[in-house]
Amino acid sequence: MNIYIKLILTYLKLGLFGFGGGYAMLSLIQQEVVQRHGWITLSEFTDIVAISQMTPGPIGINSATYIGYTITGGNVLGAAAATAAVVIPPYILMLYASHFVRRHQESPIIKGVFMGLRPVVVGLIASAALLLMNKENFGSETVECVKSILICVVTFFFAHFTKVHPILLIIVAGLAGYFIF
């Protein structure tokens, strides 16, 4: 099968079955591109994850762009094809879901479902925060860890109690990192 077709089919599948966003999608991506197709090695995959953490944007897009480009022998079209493929199925589903919800806003089913979903969403965000409180984000040595916690606490204070824009907080945290690490 043509590499482009394989690439597009794989990323269509990843878009359609990637639940839970970001890091939850990672193991699924790894299964497909490393184990199943052997397009890249495990260490290349780890590299892509590392780069994704140092570049902005959703990790699903980052990996699609990078892998699409590399496995087609450095073709921008490959990057565009994989990125479009991972986005389009959920895009269509999301449009349908938004329209459906808006049309049936007043129905007891939708009202009830959302009443139950709201506290779950809060829990999901909290779980994402818990899962990120690890060695990769806070360092493994004591001094590094203390500095990281300090940055986390100060950022939280400004994010929660003031109106400072989160983008500014990220920039300041990056500058702080440059000077103290």
Add this chain to the structure above:
Amino acid sequence: MRNIYLRLFYTFFKIGAFTFGGGWAMISLIQKEVVDKHRWVTKEDFVDMLAVAQSLPGILAVNFSVAIGDRLRGFKGSLVAALGTILPSFIIILAIAIFLTPDTIKNNETLNSIFKGIRPAVVALIIAPVLSTAKTAKINAKTVVIPIAVALLIFSGIPYISNPIVYIILGGLGGYIYYTWRLGKDAQGIKKKN
């Protein structure tokens, strides 16, 4: 910027360009831009849209931008917002793939120390919306066990039990059953009074 399409694109481009650490870190930024600054949707709608975006497969940030764009200007709006979210990472990753090798980025000491500062800040930017969405979702002393249990069970890492979809389904189903049960009880109450 008068044009709403340009504003949508610019806003989501900015969100896409400054989100490190995946979709969840975007929530703070999206909330700031879409709810506080532009007032495109209310706090309540924001939580509900988050619920839909999270319940569907795909990339959370893209799903969310589609919902907002569609709400404001239909299909065209969703297209512009989604492109805005996707393009920054597409361009940057492509530039890295074309001009650099992964090692030059990974082993750059300056970048490494900058990111050691950014990562714990990103965690803080995910903790902050936990509190603000809890307030919007009107979580009280009784219902607070739901988010706590959900967060801990997903965090546990136990196969199946740590899968977020389980709680989306249970939450939706539970909410529906509770709501209809309460409607039924209210109706009975009205009958008794009469």
